[in-house]
């Protein structure tokens with residue numbers, strides 16, 4: 001058995017890959033692996049989840065990691081919102097943004113969306129000078145989430161002289 005990594009996924013999250021003797025591979029979250037090493041025990045996958053204190057999931061220093069009870073609320077928080085493509089109301093350029101940000105502005109009846117502060121600024125200056133009419137307020141868009149499927153698996157990790165068997169969450173991708 002070997003542990004490879006940590007590797008960075010495209011979304012910035014770090015993982016380690018555990019290769020069993022029979023060649024089967026398992027992927028687990030690097031911060032979780034670190035915490036379990038530190039605690040010397042397994043996290044209960046039904047009750048415990050790893051939380052990044054500063055909300056930056058790329059910051060896997062041990063001081064930034066803590067165990068949180070796994071409940072519906074924390075599950076909501078850890079879901080990643082899919083970015084949605086918009087066309088800038090000013091320059092028509094296509095850009096991606098979290099629908100949450102756009103939605104907040106739409107609720108305030110703001111015009112847009114704009115790809116940048118520059119475009120928003122150009123719009124509001126022309127509006128102030130009454131060179132243009134007010135644009136329609138932007139549409140309210142619901143969030144879509146990536147589906148992260150957790151599978152329970154038995155994992156073995158080896159770190160120098162430490163060997164731990166534990167039940168872990170595996171991202172099935």
Ligand SMILES: [Zn+2]
Pocket residue numbers: 088089090091092093114115116119
């Ligand atoms: Zn623009």
